[in-house]
Amino acid sequence: EAQVTQNPRYLITVTGKKLTVTCSQNMNHEYMSWYRQDPGLGLRQIYYSMNVEVTDKGDVPEGYKVSRKEKRNFPLILESPSPNQTSLYFCASLKILAGGSYNEQFFGPGTRLTVL
């Protein structure tokens, strides 16, 4: 089954304790991305990756790191989490089509993070 998986699904942590949220896709997609969803703000892009070893900042990258060492994995790293990073996080992947036309983006089930 084609899917994007995220772990953990729920996490409660304390300020300053480093954490990693994993994301994996089995569709051989080149493009992967992280979003956060906050009430009244919709989904905002944190980081994205066009392919292995190619990453770039989205709209709200402060406080986050990513890496793309393999095509299927795109972990999100919070080196020193703070309460304002309490949010619902989604990973997504997309196959880039020749000619640059849009293709469907698949989302993971989400990770609800609470930073105390």
Place this chain on the structure above:
Amino acid sequence: DQQVKQNSPSLSVQEGRISILNCDYTNSMFDYFLWYKKYPAEGPTFLISISSIKDKNEDGRFTVFLNKSAKHLSLHIVPSQPGDSAVYFCAAWILQGAQKLVFGQGTRLTINP
């Protein structure tokens, strides 16, 4: 700066009637517009899209209309069914450069029996 805006946080519609969800945008460089549907405890799922060179796209009960001069798009669901109750996100995509998806704030649609 919110480039994609959904000004109605919620909408309530009777089963069988038409649901109309609206979205406005400010960036004329968007190449595609999309609607995503989201149930609680799940990730968003793609519903329907429209290229910026078209003004209408239809898929079963779902139709998206694009008015480029007004920078406005809408999603029509007819007839509305209880399973359509969800949060709907409007999104826009730029093919060149950053290739990112920009989302609106979402509209919670409730279909009443």
